Amino acid sequence: MTDVLSEVAPPRGTDDSLAVETHGLTKRFGGRTAVNGVDLVVPRGCAFGYLGPNGAGKTTLIRVLLGLTHADAGTMKLLGHSVPAHRDVALARVGAIVDEPRFHQHLTGRQNLQILAAAREPAATARIESALDRVGILHRANDKVSKYSMGMRQRLGVAACLLGDPHLLILDEPMNGLDPAGMADMREMILSLVAEGRTVVLSSHLLDEIERTCDAVAIVDQGRIIRQGPINELLAGSSLEVEIDCDAPATAQSLLADNSFGATVTVLEDCLHVSLPAGTPRDVVAEVNRILVTSGVSVYRLQENRATLEAWFLEVTSRLGDTQ
Numbered sequence: 001m002t003d004v005l006s007e008v009a010p011p012r013g014t015d016d017s018l019a020v021e022t023h024g025l026t027k028r029f030g031g032r033t034a035v036n037g038v039d040l041v042v043p044r045g046c047a048f049g050y051l052g053p054n055g056a057g058k059t060t061l062i063r064v065l066l067g068l069t070h071a072d073a074g075t076m077k078l079l080g081h082s083v084p085a086h087r088d089v090a091l092a093r094v095g096a097i098v099d100e101p102r103f104h105q106h107l108t109g110r111q112n113l114q115i116l117a118a119a120r121e122p123a124a125t126a127r128i129e130s131a132l133d134r135v136g137i138l139h140r141a142n143d144k145v146s147k148y149s150m151g152m153r154q155r156l157g158v159a160a161c162l163l164g165d166p167h168l169l170i171l172d173e174p175m176n177g178l179d180p181a182g183m184a185d186m187r188e189m190i191l192s193l194v195a196e197g198r199t200v201v202l203s204s205h206l207l208d209e210i211e212r213t214c215d216a217v218a219i220v221d222q223g224r225i226i227r228q229g230p231i232n233e234l235l236a237g238s239s240l241e242v243e244i245d246c247d248a249p250a251t252a253q254s255l256l257a258d259n260s261f262g263a264t265v266t267v268l269e270d271c272l273h274v275s276l277p278a279g280t281p282r283d284v285v286a287e288v289n290r291i292l293v294t295s296g297v298s299v300y301r302l303q304e305n306r307a308t309l310e311a312w313f314l315e316v317t318s319r320l321g322d323t324q
């Protein structure tokens, strides 16, 4: 396999900058809507996280994208090709792992890839050795898969994807069951695939992993996308939290409650928590300090807490409530 993606002409009249594009994608199981009007936009060449709690509809969305189950409503494009109309062309350059990768346990890693390659284009067989090398299991390629650790199976799964020289990889919970070192390896592998110009969409309920691995994210809850975009932009739209230790928290609370900057002020264990709306300039933090000090409150500590994606995610999902 080369480090240069093979050329595939984009279909005419499509936005070639997108790896995945869906509009109003919906999938119901009886009365339950697992994927609910999803408008997903995944730019090419990034690591994109599909982030949501258990039951949010992550696996179902991936199954719909891959044509493993049909959509009840909506449209979708993979690598610029409409599916299901042009599924074969699109899927030729899509590699996917849904749930746990399944292999013949009594065969070696290499033999498993040989079987998979035989079902693909002839070039796939020529990619076996480099794919094994690429995911770091070449030295164990002659061992039976039954002897592989969970991490090695995941790597073999990625190697299987690489047989098709994919422009887009879709990985359902690739960190599942991996220990911290295995997760770090998987993260590094994903980032190196992106560095080659591929797009990696991964689903996860592990907020921290998404934050560390992905450039962009869609946050999904109860089948709906709540927010999506570059992680930096999403965080810029989150509230600014300020924690203040002072000698008179109750007084400080009433001083700040009557303000013009839209702060929500609470006292928790003698500590003042000031939550400022998204987009609040940092000058307001200095102003908060000034109000307290000029009113005779002694401020011992004032700390800005930059929102992590996790805090933001919890804030958004808890607002909606878990009614499923």
Ligand SMILES: Nc1ncnc2c1ncn2[C@@H]1O[C@H](COP(=O)(O)OP(=O)(O)OP(=O)(O)O)[C@@H](O)[C@H]1O
Residues within 6 Å of the ligand: 029, 032, 033, 034, 052, 053, 054, 055, 056, 057, 058, 059, 060, 061, 205
């Ligand atoms: N084949 C099915 N038949 C009926 N309901 C289903 C089916 N598959 C999924 N569901 C329901 O659809 C919803 C979404 O499930 P899905 O597996 O897509 O969630 P998920 O986000 O992948 O969850 P997890 O993090 O646990 O993997 C759940 O309420 C689930 O019970």
Ligand SMILES: [Mg+2]
Residues within 6 Å of the ligand: 058, 059, 060, 172, 173
């Ligand atoms: Mg799932």
